[in-house]
Amino acid sequence: MGDERVMTRMLLECSLSDKLCVIQEKQYEVIIVPTFLVTIFLILLGVILWLFMREQRTQQQRPGPRDIAPVPPSRDLSWEAAGCGGNVALPLKETSVENFLGATTPALAKLEVPREQLSEVLEQICNGSCGPIFRASMNTGDPSKPKSVILKALKEPAGPHEVQDFLGRVQFHQYLGKHNNLVQLEGCCTEKLPLYMVMEDVVHGDLLSFLWTCRRDVMTMDGILYDLTEKQVYHIGKQVLLALEFLQDKHLFHGDVAARNILIQSDLTAKLCGLGLAYEVYTRGAISSQTIPLKWLAPERLLLRPAGIKADVWSFGILLYEMVTLGAPPYPEVPPTSILQHLQRRNIMKRPSSCTHTMYSIMKSCWRWHEAGRPSPRELRLRLEAAIRTADDKTVLQVPELVVPELYAAVAGIRVESLFYNYSIL
Numbered sequence: 001m002g003d004e005r006v007m008t009r010m011l012l013e014c015s016l017s018d019k020l021c022v023i024q025e026k027q028y029e030v031i032i033v034p035t036f037l038v039t040i041f042l043i044l045l046g047v048i049l050w051l052f053m054r055e056q057r058t059q060q061q062r063p064g065p066r067d068i069a070p071v072p073p074s075r076d077l078s079w080e081a082a083g084c085g086g087n088v089a090l091p092l093k094e095t096s097v098e099n100f101l102g103a104t105t106p107a108l109a110k111l112e113v114p115r116e117q118l119s120e121v122l123e124q125i126c127n128g129s130c131g132p133i134f135r136a137s138m139n140t141g142d143p144s145k146p147k148s149v150i151l152k153a154l155k156e157p158a159g160p161h162e163v164q165d166f167l168g169r170v171q172f173h174q175y176l177g178k179h180n181n182l183v184q185l186e187g188c189c190t191e192k193l194p195l196y197m198v199m200e201d202v203v204h205g206d207l208l209s210f211l212w213t214c215r216r217d218v219m220t221m222d223g224i225l226y227d228l229t230e231k232q233v234y235h236i237g238k239q240v241l242l243a244l245e246f247l248q249d250k251h252l253f254h255g256d257v258a259a260r261n262i263l264i265q266s267d268l269t270a271k272l273c274g275l276g277l278a279y280e281v282y283t284r285g286a287i288s289s290q291t292i293p294l295k296w297l298a299p300e301r302l303l304l305r306p307a308g309i310k311a312d313v314w315s316f317g318i319l320l321y322e323m324v325t326l327g328a329p330p331y332p333e334v335p336p337t338s339i340l341q342h343l344q345r346r347n348i349m350k351r352p353s354s355c356t357h358t359m360y361s362i363m364k365s366c367w368r369w370h371e372a373g374r375p376s377p378r379e380l381r382l383r384l385e386a387a388i389r390t391a392d393d394k395t396v397l398q399v400p401e402l403v404v405p406e407l408y409a410a411v412a413g414i415r416v417e418s419l420f421y422n423y424s425i426l
């Protein structure tokens with residue numbers, strides 16, 4: 001009806017042979033609408049091109065992939081986590097913990113340890129970042145051979161975000177797989193609360209406590225020899241580097257290499273633990289939290305710049321210092337908050353009297369300001385392997401002063417509660 005009326009008006013006002021008049025009458029449909037559509041299209045195209053070029057430019061400005069740990073391409077996690085209790089993106093409909101556990105545990109079924117296999121008595125050894133850490137006994141099927149395990153629990157009450165993050169951590173261990181120098185996941189209890197990560201028990205605890213104990217006049221205790229030689233320092237260091245190489249192969253880095261994060265067995269097998277930041281690198285491609293003691297951090301970390309495995313290499317140099325001084329706090333004369341200014345003036349630690357020139361030159365290579373100048377974990381390991389051949393295997397490292405943990409914590413810039421020392425038992 002409407003079209004007919006327009007047509008009639010056209011015929012009245014224009015003769016049929018007057019094409020210009022007809023076009024003028026239909027200018028709304030013929031000229032204005034298409035022009036309007038074309039303009040919108042061009043604007044949209046312009047915006048898309050601008051966004052694309054802006055993205056290209058920011059990518060070019062980012063440091064090269066050698067410096068940043070890229071997000072691994074294949075991962076089983078379907079979420080992002082921000083540490084226990086942090087903000088987590090929840091792309092899930094199920095938000096009640098029970099529903100959530102029901103939906104996710106099939107992925108972890110292979111790892112599930114029946115709770116009946118665990119002893120009822122749990123001995124709490126410390127508080128970890130997600131909750132209490134216990135020692136327990138696990139039934140292996142042979143009653144005469146119960147196995148000691150470590151249970152890392154998720155603290156309660158826990159909301160869906162914390163649960164999700166915790167399960168992410170379990171899957172991260174699963175993704176890492178086995179390595180002799182990384183603390184090993186044995187299984188998990190995740191079908192209901194409380195949630196546990198079941199870890200192998202590295203009975204002798206952390207390296208820092210071990211080093212402090214070596215200062216005492218104890219020869220052996222619980223089958224472990226509390227004597228350390230230069231050769232053994234290299235031996236432990238080499239194992240830590242093997243663990244770092246393993247992480248690097250997976251495009252990860254540890255983020256908190258320090259004696260307090262290395263577990264030690266009686267045969268001096270070293271196992272890197274404290275993988276919370278490596279998990280952050282895995283989920284986000286970078287470390288976002290900065291709660292790590294400053295004195296172990298490379299300049300790029302202190303400057304909040306993107307960091308990678310070479311930042312671990314810096315911390316490895318501090319670890320060598322820790323070992324050769326039997327657990328002295330780094331930069332004892334520098335307040336923890338002044339460490340960046342100290343390094344910016346191109347200061348590094350002096351050679352400790354117990355440290356050979358060979359070992360000090362390895363340390364110095366770790367403390368080069370620019371990441372590119374530092375060796376890779378593999379290059380470092382080769383240097384350590386060469387040094388082991390001529391290292392002193394007789395002289396026992398000795399430091400007469402005993403450590404007062406509270407004093408140590410203040411000088412090292414660490415919260416004393418975060419030191420999980422087995423040291424006071426002596």
Ligand SMILES: Nc1ncnc2c1ncn2[C@@H]1O[C@H](COP(=O)(O)OP(=O)(O)OP(=O)(O)O)[C@@H](O)[C@H]1O
Binds near residue numbers: 126130206
């Ligand atoms: N498998 C283990 N065997 C023996 N002791 C352990 C084990 N795992 C952890 N511990 C003890 O618990 C302390 C804290 O461990 P860890 O740093 O792994 O926990 P965390 O605080 O939860 O760290 P992260 O969040 O970085 O994983 C260690 O220093 C050690 O004393």
